[in-house]
Amino acid sequence: MSVDPYPRYPYNTFIDLWRDCYAVPSIHYHSVSRDVYLLRSLTAAEAATVPGARRTHKSACGVCSTLEDLEVYKNTTDLTTPVRNCGLKSLLGFDLKACIRSLGFSDA
Known part of the structure; x- marks a missing residue:
């Protein structure tokens, strides 16, 4: 066999290292307690423009x-x-x- 049948990188997941994961309040839900959040991958500059954004971890959301x-x-x-x-x-x-x-x- 001349070709390796196994992929070199089987989990070809792109991880955007320029963005971090932030929990942002959802404006699409009308929660009285304001406890409904969405995860968004944002740069620090983008996060600064989103009221209530809180960084949850380094690197993009949804990778793990x-x-x-x-x-x-x-x-x-x-x-x-x-x-x-x-x-x-x-x-x-x-x-x-x-x-x-x-x-x-x-x-x-």
């Missing part, structure tokens, strides 16, 4: 987790036990992804 997944992490004290149980159930033939989704995680 969705906003829904971050909420699961925030609201669940112990994920080790339920995720481990999903892994054990998968050894018995249960659908691992369905089990993880049942904990609140997205398909991302």
Whole structure:
């Protein structure tokens, strides 16, 4: 075989290193408590023009987790036990992804 059948970089994800991830208040939802946020990849200059923007982490949003997944992490004290149980159930033939989704995680 003259051609390597495996891709050199199987996870070809572009990560915009010039932007950081910010939580910005959503103007599309009318939340009385103002607790509805969206994640946006912004430069520092762009973020300075968005009222209430708060940097959540370095580099672009969505590379590692969705906003829904971050909420699961925030609201669940112990994920080790339920995720481990999903892994054990998968050894018995249960659908691992369905089990993880049942904990609140997205398909991302």
